[in-house]
Amino acid sequence: MAPSLEEPESIQDVLSNPMKAKTQLVAPEPEHCPGPESERAGTADSCAGCPNQKICASAPKGPDPDIPLISQRLAGVKHRVLVLSGKGGVGKSTFTSMLAHAFALNPDSTIGIMDTDICGPSIPKMMGAEAETIHVSNSGWSPVWVMDNLGVMSIQFMLPNKDDAIIWRGPKKNGLIKQFLKDVDWGDMDLLLVDTPPGTSDEHLSVNSFLKASGIDGAVVVTTPNEVSLLDVQKEIDFCRKAGIKILGLVDNMSGFVCPKCTHQSQIFEATTGGGETLAKDLGIPFLGGVPLDPRIGMACDYGESYFDSFPDSPACKALKSVARSVAVQIGLEFVDPSSED
Numbered sequence: 001m002a003p004s005l006e007e008p009e010s011i012q013d014v015l016s017n018p019m020k021a022k023t024q025l026v027a028p029e030p031e032h033c034p035g036p037e038s039e040r041a042g043t044a045d046s047c048a049g050c051p052n053q054k055i056c057a058s059a060p061k062g063p064d065p066d067i068p069l070i071s072q073r074l075a076g077v078k079h080r081v082l083v084l085s086g087k088g089g090v091g092k093s094t095f096t097s098m099l100a101h102a103f104a105l106n107p108d109s110t111i112g113i114m115d116t117d118i119c120g121p122s123i124p125k126m127m128g129a130e131a132e133t134i135h136v137s138n139s140g141w142s143p144v145w146v147m148d149n150l151g152v153m154s155i156q157f158m159l160p161n162k163d164d165a166i167i168w169r170g171p172k173k174n175g176l177i178k179q180f181l182k183d184v185d186w187g188d189m190d191l192l193l194v195d196t197p198p199g200t201s202d203e204h205l206s207v208n209s210f211l212k213a214s215g216i217d218g219a220v221v222v223t224t225p226n227e228v229s230l231l232d233v234q235k236e237i238d239f240c241r242k243a244g245i246k247i248l249g250l251v252d253n254m255s256g257f258v259c260p261k262c263t264h265q266s267q268i269f270e271a272t273t274g275g276g277e278t279l280a281k282d283l284g285i286p287f288l289g290g291v292p293l294d295p296r297i298g299m300a301c302d303y304g305e306s307y308f309d310s311f312p313d314s315p316a317c318k319a320l321k322s323v324a325r326s327v328a329v330q331i332g333l334e335f336v337d338p339s340s341e342d
């Protein structure tokens with residue numbers, strides 16, 4: 001006999017109340033049950049005599065009370081954008097850090113990155129803030145400012161030792177994400193990029209549901225041009241659609257390799273089915289552009305330097321600016337590149 005799995009919860013159910021665990025009943029719900037998660041659970045006339053009555057009566061009711069607090073925290077942030085991927089290894093965090101740097105080229109705008117990948121936070125290293133710890137003020141946790149107009153917040157800042165393995169499970173993991181959203185004082189900001197864990201894991205759902213309730217502009221979905229990645233990213237796009245998250249567009253990362261010496265471009269991830277651009281067209285979502293792989297991006301991230309300052313004329317730099325411009329159009333934000341002659 002095939003092993004049986006518990007029926008999965010619907011995306012809508014999880015998103016509508018991410019932190020509330022399903023009420024554990026001791027008996028099946030009777031015919032006229034008002035719903036164990038409903039406001040009247042355990043107190044309705046039809047609950048009289050039900051073996052679950054005590055459990056249902058004491059279960060938490062209504063929407064998560066922290067959602068208004070999260071909304072308040074983000075009230076000064078004009079645009080909130082999720083960066084998603086269907087799988088790990090597509091360079092999502094690197095892309096997020098590059099996108100933040102691209103927007104931060106405009107000295108008059110303030111940009112933030114929220115690193116919610118709590119099991120493998122890599123943003124602090126990429127932003128040159130690895131040794132930082134959390135700053136606490138009267139108004140909450142302050143982001144670490146890696147540039148005058150670029151702030152970062154990551155779980156890593158809370159760890160005593162950066163090499164510690166982070167093992168969070170279930171409610172603790174979600175609680176931490178909630179605390180992140182609730183306690184960080186982002187202040188006034190033009191754009192907050194939220195680097196989310198890949199796939200549709202627990203923490204991914206938590207981040208999406210909390211931010212969705214507090215208002216987000218949408219999601220930038222990152223893929224690489226090869227078939228395996230494109231298959232996974234379609235699941236992510238399906239998730240966004242089911243969850244009601246607007247898809248701002250698809251980015252083809254590592255789309256070609258640029259030799260740092262001769263700047264010749266070659267393909268590493270073969271786009272056998274046309275890559276991200278064709279997929280975006282097929283799915284009817286905007287294609288934000290392709291970003292070639294340049295080993296100097298990795299080096300800049302390793303040293304926590306701005307790739308834009310070091311290699312302003314590289315093909316990847318131009319491609320990233322073009323993607324940033326497309327994202328800006330999607331969310332109605334002006335993209336300003338001071339080095340542009342336009």
Ligand code: SF4
Binds near residue numbers: 028029035040046051
């Ligand atoms: S106590 Fe009421 S809400 Fe809970 S299972 Fe029984 S009938 Fe449903």
